[in-house]
Amino acid sequence: MILLHNHPSGDPEPSGEDIRITRRIFEAGMLIGIELLDHIIIGDQCFVSLKDRGELSDGGKYIRS
Numbered sequence: 001m002i003l004l005h006n007h008p009s010g011d012p013e014p015s016g017e018d019i020r021i022t023r024r025i026f027e028a029g030m031l032i033g034i035e036l037l038d039h040i041i042i043g044d045q046c047f048v049s050l051k052d053r054g055e056l057s058d059g060g061k062y063i064r065s
Contacts, residue, residue, distance in 0.1 A: 001029060003039040010044030014053070022050055 003025065007013075018041060026036040038051040050056055 001025075001034050002037050004042065006042040012041040012043030012046055012048040014039075014041055014048060014050060014055075019050075019055065022055065026056075 003022065018039070022036070022039045025039075029036050036056065038049055038056065040050070041048045
C-alpha cells in the first residue's frame with residue numbers, strides 16, 4: 001500500500017499528525033498482512049516521501065520511534 005495526500009498550503013513538509021497517522025496505518029496493515037511501502041505528501045510542484053526521509057525502511061519497518 002502507498003499512502004498519498006496533498007497539503008493545500010503548498011508545503012509538503014510532514015506534520016506531526018502525518019507521522020502519527022502513518023504509524024497507525026502501518027500497524028493496522030501489519031495486523032492484516034498489508035505492507036506500507038510509502039507515504040507521499042504532495043505540495044506545490046514538489047513532494048515528500050516519508051520512506052525517503054527515513055520514516056520507513058525498505059521492509060516497511062519503522063526506524064524512528
